[in-house]
Amino acid sequence: MFFNHNKNKIITIIIHKNPDGDALGSSLALMIYFRKLNYNVNLISPTNYSEYYSWLPGIKNIIVLSDNNKFFVKKKILDSDYIFLVDLNNFSRIGELKEFIKNSKSKKILIDHHPYPLNFDIMFHDSNAPATSILVFRFISNMNNLSKIDKDIATCLYVGLMTDTGYFRFPSINSETHFIASILMKKGINIYKIYNQLQENYNENKLKLLSIALKNLKIIKKYNIAYTSIRSSDIFYPYQQGDVDGIINYGLSIKNITFSVFFFEEKKNYPIKISFRSKGKLDVNLFARKYFSGGGHKNAAGGIIKKSLSETIKYFLHIIPIFYKNFNF
Numbered sequence: 001m002f003f004n005h006n007k008n009k010i011i012t013i014i015i016h017k018n019p020d021g022d023a024l025g026s027s028l029a030l031m032i033y034f035r036k037l038n039y040n041v042n043l044i045s046p047t048n049y050s051e052y053y054s055w056l057p058g059i060k061n062i063i064v065l066s067d068n069n070k071f072f073v074k075k076k077i078l079d080s081d082y083i084f085l086v087d088l089n090n091f092s093r094i095g096e097l098k099e100f101i102k103n104s105k106s107k108k109i110l111i112d113h114h115p116y117p118l119n120f121d122i123m124f125h126d127s128n129a130p131a132t133s134i135l136v137f138r139f140i141s142n143m144n145n146l147s148k149i150d151k152d153i154a155t156c157l158y159v160g161l162m163t164d165t166g167y168f169r170f171p172s173i174n175s176e177t178h179f180i181a182s183i184l185m186k187k188g189i190n191i192y193k194i195y196n197q198l199q200e201n202y203n204e205n206k207l208k209l210l211s212i213a214l215k216n217l218k219i220i221k222k223y224n225i226a227y228t229s230i231r232s233s234d235i236f237y238p239y240q241q242g243d244v245d246g247i248i249n250y251g252l253s254i255k256n257i258t259f260s261v262f263f264f265e266e267k268k269n270y271p272i273k274i275s276f277r278s279k280g281k282l283d284v285n286l287f288a289r290k291y292f293s294g295g296g297h298k299n300a301a302g303g304i305i306k307k308s309l310s311e312t313i314k315y316f317l318h319i320i321p322i323f324y325k326n327f328n329f
Contacts, residue, residue: 012080013043014101016093018241021163021198023087024049026111026132028058029156030086033140036148042076046095050242055197056159057152065096073100080106087132089117089125089295111135114296115285127297130172133160137180146183154187159194166249167199170299205236206243213247213262219254220317223324226251227316229263231309232270248275258282263312271304272312286327291319 011034015023027043034041044063053059065073077083077100089112091098101108109122113129124135137157140146149157161181165173168181185191209230217228228251230244244264251260259282262275274292276284277300284301288294294303305312 007038008040009081010076010079011039011041011082011084012077012106013041013084013086014077014088014094014097015043015045015086016088017045017047017095019045019047019049019087020245021053022131022133022160024053024056024059025156025158025160025163026136027084027086028056028062029133029153029160030084030111030136030139031061032058032150032153032156033136033145033148036150037145042080044073044076044097046097048241050245051240052198052201052242052245053159057155070096073097077101077106078104080104082106083108084111085109085120086111086136087114088112089114091118111139116295128172130170130174130177131161131164133157133164134177134180136160137183149184149187151188154184155189155194158184158189158191159198162194162198167195172297172299203240203243205239208236209234209243210247210250213244214250217251219257220320223259223320224257225259225261225320226254226257227261227263227313229309229313230265232265232268235266248277252277252279259284261316263309263316265309271306272309274303274305274312276301276303283327287323291315291323 013027013031015027031041031043042063043061044065046065048064063073083101083104083106085108088094108120110117110120111124111132113126113132113135115127117125124139126135129135140149158181161177165177212234213228213230217226219226248260248262251257258279260277264273266273276288278284279299283298285296285298288296288301288303292303292305294301296302307315
């Protein structure tokens with residue numbers, strides 16, 4: 001064990017901007033676990049999280065960076081003895097926290113499953129793992145502390161597992177995935193409640209935005225691509241982070257479609273956020289890294305571009321034949 005067993009040592013857990021279910025689930029599980037061991041633990045996010053995850057155990061303990069608490073957050077990070085970077089592979093995903101962490105003399109530990117990670121002091125990394133929650137489970141297991149996993153930790157890990165495997169349907173899942181899920185189930189988690197909170201708890205705005213995205217859906221039959229978009233003027237208020245989550249998956253559910261793209265203009269004159277999903281050998285991580293300053297996994301990635309929405313789509317349509325020709329998809 002690389003920890004000094006002095007419980008006065010300070011641990012800080014960092015997650016990426018706009019944290020998803022795996023980032024929240026894996027980091028919350030780690031936070032609760034360390035607190036059960038009586039460590040002094042902080043969990044910091046560079047941006048707020050979606051209200052759709054507000055029911056997760058321990059989530060109110062997340063310190064969200066804001067203009068009002070930058071000095072407080074900076075001190076927390078600089079005072080840390082250990083910093084865990086969870087579900088992220090580089091500093092570009094943590095915004096302003098990047099400089100605080102770089103200036104910290106703490107030991108930095110990565111727990112992540114995204115490809116091409118930066119090197120940190122200690123690496124718990126496996127790009128073949130379907131979720132970072134798997135790696136947190138392995139981490140706890142390697143410490144011979146599986147008995148410390150209670151219902152709250154199990155709930156958090158299961159949420160990470162469910163969301164990053166597309167509810168156990170992505171090709172990345174394997175026997176270990178289901179084995180870990182079965183152990184978590186034995187901790188008394190309420191699978192129905194978890195599914196209901198994640199998939200049957202939508203607000204009216206989310207469905208309205210989905211209807212707009214479906215109306216805007218276009219197909220490129222030559223390349224088996226479906227793409228859609230939402231403009232800032234389409235957004236209903238009160239809008240909350242998470243209202244467009246899942247839209248990307250509808251394109252990929254169409255027969256013969258192997259590449260789905262969602263363009264999102266969250267605010268006027270802001271960079272366009274883009275989500276990519278694929279089936280089979282088509283590598284959207286490569287596509288996102290090459291053309292949209294992004295990345296992720298082979299079949300699920302994201303990116304951004306500083307253009308208008310119409311310019312972004314025009315650029316996308318221009319590079320598609322080039323990409324398919326060069327990479328023989």
